[in-house]
Amino acid sequence: MRDLDTLRGEIDRVNRQMLALLTERLSLCAEVAEYKRAHGLPVYVPEREEAILNWAASAAGETFAPYAREYFQALMDLSKEYERETGAQSV
């Protein structure tokens, strides 16, 4: 069994990687929203969201499936919130 400091060090490393990916994803989603607004496309596409949730649950495997789904739902809600903010700022 690994000790607590080692495990926390591992979690901190994962946290740093996750934070970098979060900000990258938020930026990408803002870029998508900007593209859609510029081309008169609907910003929210429920089918794309559902496809991501299904992919996540399937790719995560049985044990992690419900958590993966919940995680990506939270992530996409956050992205939409950020897109709205960004959109509001750019008007």
Place this chain on the structure above:
Amino acid sequence: MRDLDTLRGEIDRVNRQMLALLTERLSLCAEVAEYKRAHGLPVYVPEREEAILNWAASAAGETFAPYAREYFQALMDLSKEYERETGAQSV
């Protein structure tokens, strides 16, 4: 401006990396919970949680700070849910 397919491809790549980190983090948190139970330590440490939220908000920079905080709160709630499940299964 990059086109929609390119941007979505980038988001899919980020999603795959995030999913891998999510399952790694859940496994690490379950290991931490197991260690704590084995050593009679409290599983939930609000100070550690608060420290992670403050680090995330600070490391994310001003624009992303509120999203980073919300994201890590959701992530830690999910981890606790998984730890409880894992703990229940191992009793």
